[in-house]
């Protein structure tokens with residue numbers, strides 16, 4: 191593809207300095223289909239330099255008090271917040287998400303991640319146990335682990351990267367981070383603020399590049415004892431294999447195939463707009479998005495009618511237009527993959543009620559080559575269909591009917607994933623019963639995406655290993671030691 195004149199060229203950030211790379215990858219603007227940015231294609235050499243810088247910075251950073259580190263994290267939060275609009279514009283252009291989503295979700299949350307861990311790091315206490323008969327007291331102490339390798343995906347770029355960087359450095363580790371090669375710009379922008387925030391050189395290093403080269407070099411590096419990864423289950427399997435010879439500590443936040451279960455006593459006036467949002471927010475490119483909607487038979491027809499009408503209100507188009515609800519998907523390949531699922535469902539006899547292939551998609555002239563797709567609702571899909579089993583990760587949701595509580599729990603649990611579920615019912619007893627029996631790391635009842643960052647976040651089954659949150663991230667990013675004193 192021919193390059194336009196003013197390409198943005200990123201550089202790695204190693205040891206507090208921007209460093210050019212010998213080769214680069216093209217990065218596309220998903221809403222126009224144009225190459226607009228060149229991202230370093232880092233490999234072993236760049237990762238080696240970044241790990242060395244992180245190792246060199248570790249003794250001083252790890253010996254700072256939590257309060258000193260907290261003040262630096264707060265300063266960094268202030269600086270990102272000051273540039274919020276610039277960051278939001280960049281995230282929207284790089285990822286295809288709407289400017290509204292970037293302004294109200296991605297960047298505010300990145301700011302909050304730093305503030306949250308700046309605060310929570312001050313409030314941990316360790317355990318103590320006395321043994322008077324032995325004249326002993328035992329206590330635990332926690333210390334940072336060393337150089338943390340952080341690998342993040344393209345759907346919520348700065349949001350998810352800072353969810354890892356903030357706890358890692360708050361605990362006193364130094365880091366080498368590798369954002370997705372498709373969405374590297376906001377991480378690079380953040381690097382420009384580190385010095386001003388007071389983050390010493392080498393504490394945060396960012397290497398840009400592909401998973402196969404830069405990611406694997408990080409995963410296989412002997413001096414990186416822990417890897418925090420968010421991305422697909424398939425990549426997690428590869429990371430597990432590649433890191434196994436080093437016995438690394440792994441935190442894996444992976445994909446989902448999240449059910450919404452809607453009982454006949456649900457408040458549909460709340461449930462329908464929320465479930466449309468949980469299906470299509472960020473183009474359906476959130477690991478927590480709903481993609482299987484189970485509706486109790488008595489309200490199935492009414493639900494379907496109202497749900498489709500609500501979905502049709504969502505406007506798809508130029509992400510920089512603040513009235514748009516659905517932006518562009520991340521890449522041409524991803525758009526094709528998502529479309530293939532819709533075609534497969536149709537071939538199996540399912541009904542596409544709105545969206546892809548059914549409704550016209552009118553795009554402004556500048557966006558004709560962008561990777562857009564309308565919110566798509568599919569009904570009468572079989573549970574064993576790939577649309578009901580595999581993560582689609584696009585604006586596609588399937589609606590099916592169920593009869594009993596027992597049946598819907600079995601069907602909702604009948605996938606390999608177990609990340610998030612939503613349950614809608616006015617019966618509090620039923621809500622508790624169902625929530626307890628769902629194989630899911632998160633269950634929202636009568637709401638979606640309401641998060642308290644203090645509490646554990648993560649998935650069961652193929653959706654992950656480990657949890658993140660105030661206490662969980664603290665435990666992951668520190669090594670615990672039990673000390674016994676005899677007096």
Ligand code: NAD
Pocket residue numbers: 341342343344345346350368369370371399400401402404405406409420421422423424425426428429443444445446476477581583609649653654
């Ligand atoms: P991906 O697994 O393709 O890539 C994620 C990251 O891993 C990227 O930075 C990529 O370059 C890197 N990578 C790829 N191969 C690698 C390798 N062999 N070694 C090391 N690193 C490698 O995922 P994606 O397509 O970027 O993101 C979408 C996926 O992420 C979806 O499955 C989604 O559900 C999941 N996700 C999960 C959560 C969660 O918190 N559970 C949050 C967001 C996204």
